[in-house]
Amino acid sequence: MKILILGGNGMLGPPVIDNLSGRHELRITDINELETEHDYRQVDVSNLEQVVDAAEGMDAIVNLSVLRPHRQIAFDVNTRGNYNMAIAAKTHGIRRLINTGPHFQLAGRNYEEFNFELTPDMPPQPGTRLYAITKALGQEILKVFSEHEDIYVQTLLFYNFYDAETLSAPNGGPRIGTDLTPFSVSWTDAAQAIRCALELPFAKLPSRCETYYIFTDLPHQKFDNSKTRAQLGWRPRHFLEGVWTKPIA
Amino acid sequence: MKLLVTSANSRLGQIAGKALSATHDVTLTDLPQFAAAGDGVVANDLNHDEAMDDLVTGMDVVIFPGIESHTGDASWLIDHHTRRSYNVLRACVDAGVPHAIYLSTLQLLDDYEERLTVSERWRPLPSTEDEILAVHLGEYVFREYAREEPISTTILRLGFPIIDGDRAGAESVGSAAVATDDVGLAINATVEAGGDGYRLLHIQSPVPNARYLLGNAELAIGFPEQKESLAGEGAAR
Numbered sequence: 001m002k003i004l005i006l007g008g009n010g011m012l013g014p015p016v017i018d019n020l021s022g023r024h025e026l027r028i029t030d031i032n033e034l035e036t037e038h039d040y041r042q043v044d045v046s047n048l049e050q051v052v053d054a055a056e057g058m059d060a061i062v063n064l065s066v067l068r069p070h071r072q073i074a075f076d077v078n079t080r081g082n083y084n085m086a087i088a089a090k091t092h093g094i095r096r097l098i099n100t101g102p103h104f105q106l107a108g109r110n111y112e113e114f115n116f117e118l119t120p121d122m123p124p125q126p127g128t129r130l131y132a133i134t135k136a137l138g139q140e141i142l143k144v145f146s147e148h149e150d151i152y153v154q155t156l157l158f159y160n161f162y163d164a165e166t167l168s169a170p171n172g173g174p175r176i177g178t179d180l181t182p183f184s185v186s187w188t189d190a191a192q193a194i195r196c197a198l199e200l201p202f203a204k205l206p207s208r209c210e211t212y213y214i215f216t217d218l219p220h221q222k223f224d225n226s227k228t229r230a231q232l233g234w235r236p237r238h239f240l241e242g243v244w245t246k247p248i249a
Numbered sequence: 250m251k252l253l254v255t256s257a258n259s260r261l262g263q264i265a266g267k268a269l270s271a272t273h274d275v276t277l278t279d280l281p282q283f284a285a286a287g288d289g290v291v292a293n294d295l296n297h298d299e300a301m302d303d304l305v306t307g308m309d310v311v312i313f314p315g316i317e318s319h320t321g322d323a324s325w326l327i328d329h330h331t332r333r334s335y336n337v338l339r340a341c342v343d344a345g346v347p348h349a350i351y352l353s354t355l356q357l358l359d360d361y362e363e364r365l366t367v368s369e370r371w372r373p374l375p376s377t378e379d380e381i382l383a384v385h386l387g388e389y390v391f392r393e394y395a396r397e398e399p400i401s402t403t404i405l406r407l408g409f410p411i412i413d414g415d416r417a418g419a420e421s422v423g424s425a426a427v428a429t430d431d432v433g434l435a436i437n438a439t440v441e442a443g444g445d446g447y448r449l450l451h452i453q454s455p456v457p458n459a460r461y462l463l464g465n466a467e468l469a470i471g472f473p474e475q476k477e478s479l480a481g482e483g484a485a486r
Contacts, residue, residue: 071297071335072296075332080328083323083327110396125393128339128394128397133390133393136393141327141382141386144375
């Protein structure tokens with residue numbers, strides 16, 4: 001499969017590229033320059049023409065781009081970037097779009113702080129946090145396009161990523177026995193989820209717009225990842241037990 | 250009351266400004282490219298800055314025209330209805346403005362058949378047409394602010410087409426039409442009623458065989474106000 005990756009040099013880009021290399025033909029894009037053995041183009045995801053050009057000849061698009069704190073750029077990247085991806089797909093007849101984002105673009109504070117057993121099929125309640133709502137608006141754009149075009153949108157939601165061996169999260173040391181956000185996953189398992197989504201036959205998708213929670217099996221029962229296991233066939237290999245268990249004297 | 254109308258030089262901005270000016274202290278604002286010097290309209294980019302904060306400070310209600318506002322390509326429209334509405338609402342929350350109104354469109358429900366009793370309880374079915382998609386996203390932003398922030402937001406979904414004049418003229422245009430007189434009436438009534446958390450109201454002229462039910466608008470803001478000439482003539486409930 002020929003796959004366009006947007007935001008290939010972001011947090012999730014390297015493990016996803018590692019996972020897909022050798023199985024698929026990759027075209028990597030990022031707003032920054034990047035040294036890679038793959039076909040590479042410098043693309044600003046908020047630039048419609050650049051995204052459409054980069055998507056020519058592709059079979060799927062994976063959007064890993066993200067921008068959190070800046071008011072203007074967050075809307076440019078997280079919201080309009082998805083519109084650009086949808087237009088690129090429509091222009092070139094690309095049927096498979098893999099979108100990514102944080103879990104709270106769907107399960108915002110009004111869900112997460114009050115409820116348990118949260119599933120990915122709830123109506124989104126991102127709230128007003130910039131990162132959450134800009135990503136949720138981008139997701140809504142893809143949903144509307146999936147209802148009118150022959151486009152399949154699979155949205156994979158993440159939050160915290162861990163190094164499976166050191167149990168370190170980004171910008172931090174090991175977090176042994178500290179508990180964790182019950183929406184955590186190892187980098188390699190996260191990348192594997194992207195591959196599972198890409199390689200899933202369309203016939204196995206219940207609709208043209210599906211959302212999945214990507215976190216490892218955890219005991220909290222805050223969120224529910226059973227849909228991901230059932231539909232994508234994804235099985236996490238790392239359970240991060242050292243973070244959510246503690247020694248008893 | 251002190252009111253702010255954005256996109257004041259757009260068609261719907263002008264309708265809102267005219268309807269409200271007689272009874273309220275109205276400030277009109279528009280993006281610099283649409284605000285000519287000396288036209289009484291404050292030029293403001295609706296960006297995340299001090300000028301935005303100053304603009305809403307002291308206001309009781311802010312009115313943000315969505316449909317039939319300024320036009321542009323899809324990127325411009327999406328940016329305007331998402332980022333700029335977000336900026337306005339954030340500034341409102343910070344300044345303690347209690348109520349904001351978004352002027353949307355009943356075209357979001359156009360895909361439902363005419364025979365169906367479409368009310369505010371029906372899921373919107375936006376198309377990918379630029380303006381419709383952008384307005385759908387604008388509603389999204391206003392809804393989330395009401396859900397999570399100390400501000401009430403009201404979305405008025407206006408009938409289509411919007412025709413100049415009174416409701417008698419709407420009858421000959423279509424079963425979903427709304428006259429500008431009724432748009433002004435509905436906006437005024439919404440301002441007077443005040444905010445109440447999150448409100449979504451369908452507004453069209455009460456023509457015979459009206460396509461959309463107006464019961465919620467009647468309960469919430471007393472729209473449509475009965476006029477002698479049309480009283481009892483097929484206004485949908």
